[in-house]
Amino acid sequence: MPVSLDLASPANRPRPLAKVSPVDGGEKPSLIGLDRDALAEALRSVGVPERQLRMRVAQLWHWLYVRGVADFGQMANVAGDLRNALADTYSIARPEVVEEQVSVDGTRKWLFRFPAKGAGRPVEIETVYIPEEGRGTLCVSSQVGCTLTCTFCHTGTQRLVRNLTPDEIVGQILVARERLGDFPDAATPAGAIVPSDGRLVSNVVMMGMGEPLYNFDNVREALAVATDGEGLSLSRRRVTLSTSGVVPMIPRTGEEMGVMLAISLHAVRDELRDELVPINKKYPLKDLLDACRAYPGVSNARRITFEYVMLKDVNDSMADAKELVRILKGIPAKINLIPFNPWPGTFYECSDWDQIERFADYVNQAGYASPIRTPRGRDIFAACGQLKSESERMKKSDRVKLETARISELAAH
The missing domain is CATH 3.20.20.70 (Aldolase class I)
Known part of the structure; x- marks a missing residue:
């Protein structure tokens, strides 16, 4: 018979899901799925200077799609102030x-x-x-x-x-x-x-x-x-x-x-x-x-x-x-x-x-x-x-x- 893990019930949850951010109710726009131009616009909206946009877009792209992080706090080479600003404004939560x-x-x-x-x-x-x-x-x-x-x-x-x-x-x-x-x-x-x-x-x-x-x-x-x-x-x-x-x-x-x-x-x-x-x-x-x-x-x-x-x-x-x-x-x-x-x-x-x-x-x-x-x-x-x-x-x-x-x-x- 198949194995079925009903994760909706905490009592049946065998282990916590790794690195998945809590669903934020859809209130914050997601950065996932944006192309580089849209990602740059998002960074611009939280105050990233024009001269840094290309570098910051590359950093976010790497963390999201190469390293697969689901928490801004795990983006080790991104400045703490920027991580906090992004977390306050945007989501990278997964389903x-x-x-x-x-x-x-x-x-x-x-x-x-x-x-x-x-x-x-x-x-x-x-x-x-x-x-x-x-x-x-x-x-x-x-x-x-x-x-x-x-x-x-x-x-x-x-x-x-x-x-x-x-x-x-x-x-x-x-x-x-x-x-x-x-x-x-x-x-x-x-x-x-x-x-x-x-x-x-x-x-x-x-x-x-x-x-x-x-x-x-x-x-x-x-x-x-x-x-x-x-x-x-x-x-x-x-x-x-x-x-x-x-x-x-x-x-x-x-x-x-x-x-x-x-x-x-x-x-x-x-x-x-x-x-x-x-x-x-x-x-x-x-x-x-x-x-x-x-x-x-x-x-x-x-x-x-x-x-x-x-x-x-x-x-x-x-x-x-x-x-x-x-x-x-x-x-x-x-x-x-x-x-x-x-x-x-x-x-x-x-x-x-x-x-x-x-x-x-x-x-x-x-x-x-x-x-x-x-x-x-x-x-x-x-x-x-x-x-x-x-x-x-x-x-x-x-x-x-x-x-x-x-x-x-x-x-x-």
Whole structure:
């Protein structure tokens, strides 16, 4: 069974979270997620002379994103008066970790809580870490809930509450790296899940809760910080943004973010995709695939990933496989076949494993890499399509039954 740490209850809190500043109620603006110009403006506002701005920006950038501190008091080479002025005016607080779960396969899921913004209320989102051989992938959320109502996706059953801001997006990466002991040049923090040993968060995928391209500006700003070579330093080729098909924003994604693109496809005919991915009614397959063919920088070395969830007797026939190959002709592509991950209340079933393999073999023989994605974190609802704020959780008895069934299914494969 999975390990679940309910950090909302002090009695169940095994160790204090390391270096995470208390949430300040959202009253102070955050310095996290700002670009260098905005960070310089913040320093200017607390009296830093013009001649010192460049140096001070570099210092803050280093402490926030290289050393990973979450307390101004830890910025050893910043003058005490400046540290105090910044702490009085700004925040570098990270999201509160409400719950932390560890799957039987090593996948980790965090339930994060962000303070209220403006007249809103505190909100919760989920972030998932997937350890693999030679790399670790962090699945980051961009919205609280979602507007797209894709019928096979659990997140789509939760209404959209609001977009996440750049500090909230970057904050997910910072907390994950801290909890995994993944900041360089620092001793393993108390409370870290694993000791620091190389870079554990090597890849980021914008595939968590929400549609990233409906939060374009905030996602762009956050990824600019994440891929900055003097900070978190993630290669753009190790950052993938997944969209359900917001066609007008796809060219801008390539031009302004320069990250890898993934398309949540799931059907090869408009009439079926209209049902599975309702945004298709606005941006049909032809328009979507034309945008993919024209994606800036697309090549055999920078292929577009097409995600295809395998739904029994819905989209998994050999006729579907043949049509998939036909419609992707001319697009440098990889096709990720995703066994459907069930969730409470769904009426879909996962395709039979033999049929998934037959489907994959046909697509492979046609010249497209089509790996079958190994289900990860199903037992803690951390798999693709399963994320939903745990504040809307199912009855415990139902969850235990489903977890038990999933563990048996994983063992069978």
